[in-house]
Amino acid sequence: MTREMMEQKQLQQAERRIAPQLEAIAERELVNQQRVLDIFRKHNVSAFHFQHSTGYGYDDTGREVLDRVYADVFGTGAAIVRQQFISGTHAISTALFAALRPGGRLLYATGTPYDTLKTVIGLDGSEAGTMNEWGIGCDVVPLAGGSVDMGAVHEAVTPDTQVIAFQRSRGYDDRPSIGLEEMKEYMAELKQAYPEIVLFVDNCYGEFVETSEPGHIGADLMAGSLIKNPGGGITRTGGYIAGRSDLIERAGASFAAPGIGLEGGATLGMLQEMFQGLFLAPHVVAEAHKGAVLTAALMEDAGLQASPASVEERTDLIQSVQFGDRDKMIRFCQAVQQYSPVDSGVTPQPSAMPGYSDEVIMAAGAFIQGSSIELSADGPIRPPYTAFVQGGLTYAHVKIAVSEALKTIQ
Template sequence: MFDTFHHSEQLMALEKQAMEKLSSQLQVIDQRAEQNQWRVLNSFRHQQISDAHLQGTTGYGYDDFGREALEAVYAEVFGAEAGLVRPQLISGTHAITVALFGVLRPGDELLYITGKPYDTLESVIGLRAGGHGSLKDFNIDCGIVALDKGTINVEEVCRRITPKVKMVAIQRSRGYGDRPSLSIRSIQSAITRIKAQHPDIIVFVDNCYGEFVETLEPCHVGADLMAGSLIKNPGAGLARVGGYIVGNQDLVAHCAERLTAPGLGKEVGPTLGMLPEMYQGLFLAPHVTAEALKGALFTAASMEAVGMMAQPLWHEERTDLVQSVTFHDPERMVAFCQAIQQCSPINAHVKPVPSPMPGYDDPVIMAAGTFVQGASIELSADGPLREPYTVFVQGGLTFAHVKYAILFAIDTLMEKGMLPVGQAQ
């Protein structure tokens, strides 16, 4: 089946139908990628990046001008004053944690204004048991303001901001939630209105999965601080580890002293031969993000065509890479993820099964045959085994790979008789 599925007339017709639907949207994605590529290229030129910047350091990492220039490029590309871009930031969750602990102090309050944050952050904040040294342990409280029909409830946010509230936090992507992701336009509107009443409030944005999907980033529209992972969009599949924090210069300095040590800050931190992949990853990021975004649209159009529930719908506005498919059945969910794994370049022979995972209450199934372990810019399909049994499909280094994998997964479900009645005919 693996060698012949793509010759099926039914699948060829499905692919053709999806591509015809998506034609105009794919052109828009290409146009945005060109704008983003120009912004990145101009920053490399402006910062006068040379081959000398690619060498890096070991040990303490003193006088690493390649690291300093990379952080200047990140700051410029993302519309910020300063940047902290390090291989020592091991994930998006870690980068966010450093940002929160770097800025907040005992007695402060953090207000998440996009509902409960992503699962792995609940232990960081102290919203669930487990872990040691959460914000709650340091007497830093966290309040939650739910979204109102998918948008930030600015009136409620402003009502909840007291003198204790030092920072409001926005999660741009949906994570494992059933809410929509937030567009830059909606983030800008919320920031403008909140700061009109509370000009001293610090606005932090979790930017994971959102980089280069639109032509502006949160710091371009008023965010004071934001963070993300290099094994998501900005690393383009080349960065093997790393995270970034960008924003106002004084806030980034606080974060640097939390990552390293007070008094050392940004002055230390070896790059260990990783600068070439971090620079090149950022340079390729607009293109690779566009390929993954095309794959998300194709996933939505194809899965909708065979009777699955997809969010966002194929024609809806995109502001991140996350595409969900809801199966309402654990067996179908598992079969889909296993098929995606079979169509992976790495570990295609491995069969993923639902398993416990740190930071999650439910077993998680994760199809991720990636070159970099856990890289969300590479094609993966995962989700917690809980109702309504939703898989979150994200990434894809090439559009062609995503197409093949989704068609193969559909073919697998057809063979197993797992598609809704009438859709597999």
Template structure:
């Protein structure tokens, strides 16, 4: 959700040629593009190989236009829905998958997966610190009456990461006990100033967890990470993953939904949780979303590659100006999120408002910080998207607190993501929050 005031910037508008680009800014654009050329080629290679992988999965499962047909009522014998599950499982190197428009969000999808495999008396142990803020209500408190994990007698523990961002295995080993059933991993950084975990690092986590106890279930929140690397967490031994279709795998086309993939027995439990015991994945009309979900998956590797290129450009651009970024522009990517630290709240707000100004949708309105429910500090969000909350599309958000950090993600095309970074910088310049010189 974006809280905005419905007035226009008192800045030059019009088409791109009339945006008052300074010669210094244009010179910097060229310099940055030359600098990131090798990283661009690497990203394009990953996108290409992932595109081939998706096409081969479509071909193996004989996807045809009749699979795009809509279903009604119970949705019995919806072959398009069944084949979509098979294609996702193939792409993610999993035994099975559950892909549905009935998942309302990534949080809903993750909650479904966790409730599916945990029972009263079990324990969930997150080894990558505290998960996203939106999961805190899912974890809940004992007897909160909200149907949270805690309300159902499921204990949740968390082991903070070490100062260098790695897993504290000594504390993990001490925390695992006879009640521990699921080990939780959050791949992406969220609102933390830490590196997101690569698939290789997640594979090492799986190996060490299974050495502690082979029957532990490893669950990974895969949001923002799909198709940024050649492999997925399920390729390296993760038992269950979940993600949102209005992020990477929906390709900017899927109007809603989520997916769960992994071991067949665990995915089946998730299907029983999503619908009802005894019904599972056998029902569920697809609500006209089937074609979009197939087409979105087909487009996803290319769209993710475009977004990642945009993040690299933004990192290199602001590093040229002396700002701290995470990841560094030259760091191999494992998710979409680009964090940038600014000197003042004014610079932070101008950056986010500049991202909104670059949008194709709602560019005429201005995001403002507001007291968003569930957050301790005012939050500003830019999201001029075709799909509400679609974070594969260009967007940015930030809590207004020190250190002043903006989190930028997405961009269905590199040109759009690049434009967003440039207009964000131009907005800072126009407000005299920053001065460019020819020596920058």
């Protein structure tokens, strides 16, 4: 048997092993697609809504309908969806500044957030405009055994606590992501104990992985990026904030200016892709989800540590692979770049990146710069040398790229 035949056999064995997981993902995709379709029909989304505005963007009916569609999809009273959000961090920062006031405190219940948000909340660096400058403090409660330590959270709440935040995804951290069923229990307990405190969810990487969203389980506010899951791989930029109507009004003022709020923001020809991307999102996310499970299975078969494991339930698209070796991590990421549809001739190298304390290698031959729903492999260069593999517009692309990348380290 040739080497190629053996590799093909190993791939087939991995797919047979994860067949139940792939079938379950397909069932979730159907549920999510039905929900999104019903919401589009409810709001009578029409070709008219794709007409764009310029300048101030006043009286943009399509934008207003898109906001309402997003609110329904995420189970909230209102939403603000704008291409002027430049990243998920921007949307999250806007939401938090809207919910917090000087003298208040933010409490992170899921441990230290990822690097870019550490800068925003003033835990890292001395950049201008952080929450520290506004007299807003931050407390962090570490996870206990991968779960939220509710006893420690209660102890950390003070009379000045205004927001309790949950980061659904692991980000660049060696900890499990927090599933919605688990988070639902925490939120019910916190709402009963502290009804005046805003419960916020960083929803990045999690949209449509499960069949519900944070708004359906009691979150007051959430935010995410359109170049991740909800953009369906075709929305070129932007972000969203969804939540209680009063909080979205404040988010609109934080995003634009008091008195303008939700009423402005030119759409500049992007409404069609924003609607269409959201409609495609359940399918595209399912393809990436399947790819993540296959990635875990292939890595496990190669003797590497994958988290989540191939048989575990998931709440986001991030698949971490622990290489334990700097050069193997780098070679793997470089190979993913070589099997990308865009910039396949580029060889990524570790380098400094704004918002991160370590050098980062980023492999992402994407049609949209920084798009995390397209296949990428990246991570900070620090022990135990963990790469975070995420996204994939098609399951077939993930299968090809990861299989080829695995060959470079064996």
